[in-house]
Amino acid sequence: MRRPRPAPAALLLPLALLLAACSGTSSADGSIGGSGGSTDGKGALTLNVGDQKGGSEAVLRAAGELDDLDYKIRWSTFTSGPPLLEAINAKAVDIGGIGNTPPVFAAGAGSKISVVAASHGAAAGDTILVPNDSELKKPEQLKGKSVAVAQGSSAHYQLIASLKKAGLAFKDVQVKYLQPADALAAFSSGKVDAWAVWDPYTSQVLRSKKGRVLTDGDGLVNGLAFQAAAPGALDDKKKTAAISDYLKRLRRAQDWVYKHPQAWAKVWAKDTGLPYEVALDAVKRTNGTRVQVAVDKNVVASEQEIADTFTDLELIPRRIDFGDFVDPRFNGDLPPSTTEPRSYRKES
Secondary structure (H helix, E strand, O other), X not given: OOOOOOOOHHHHHHHHHHXXXXXXXXXXXXXXXXXXXXXXXXXXXXXXXXXXXXXXXHHHHHOOOOOOOOOEEEEEEXXXXXXXXXXXXXXXXXXXXXXXOHHHHHHHOOOXXXXXXXXXXXXXXXXXXXXXXXXXXXXXXXXXOEEEEOOOOHHHHHHHHHHHHOOOOHXXXXXXXXXXXXXXXXXXXXXXXXEEEOOOHHHHHHHOOOOEEEEEOOOOOOOEEEEEEOHHHHOOHHHHHHHHHHHHHHHHHHHHHHHOHHHHHHHHHHHHOOOHHHHHHHHHHOHHHOEEEOOOHHHHHHHHHHHHHHHHOOOOOOOOOHHHHEOHHHOOOOOOOOOOOOOXXXXX
């Protein structure tokens, strides 16, 4: 391993606000400050929505999809997917957005959650990064090296899949379980050899020219993200109607993001503290590529593969049938989950 060096200020400081949002201390209900607890809309019914900084609330607001609600949305902001799913399980939240791996861990823990919507995006932002001066040139060289990753995150599975493709086992690397704020500091100071992470961190490191991509998740990970709901909310007819409307608004908002990448990047940058250039890179690499797709058999099969992988590594305590944790009632005429993500390459 290289000798630790001071973390470059140019890399750490622009992410200060984002890191505060991603690693802030949670309150009793798992929410953090800022937009947590704000309410939109009017009417007698309140839909409790879990969110992450720069997530659904910001997208819906930017796209004008919160202007004519005939029900209320009460927002709670969470640091990541796992505590959001804990809140759904505790019936404190009716619905919220998460990545492809947190629901697997929640299901393994016996949580009461239902995946009700999915989107498919490009996986180019799911990367294993190394410093520019690293001796590592290909994934096979990770054997014996230290890799930072957030436990239970989409990057966790991406790391496992990347190692497998390179002919390595998970035990062949020294895994350092670190949340993004700590991982960024460790990566920047040379305390780890590599960092498995996702956008916008990938875009931040690349834009600052403090690291390069050793490999990415393209063709290795499913690129899925989900909306998960509380089964109790789905048993309530009025809340089910509100959830259906909410999901339709999210679909329209995602269409708006793809058509207006610069406008969304400005909003995203302001909401998270990201530099605008980093936000735009992340939009075009990952965030804006998402296509709303059906929660279908391919979703179940793909997530089952993730679940089985973690179970085999004894990182999940029991085997699960992921199909028991999905509810396809909101699919409508959405395309299959294998639909290709959008791309901005034709415009560049």
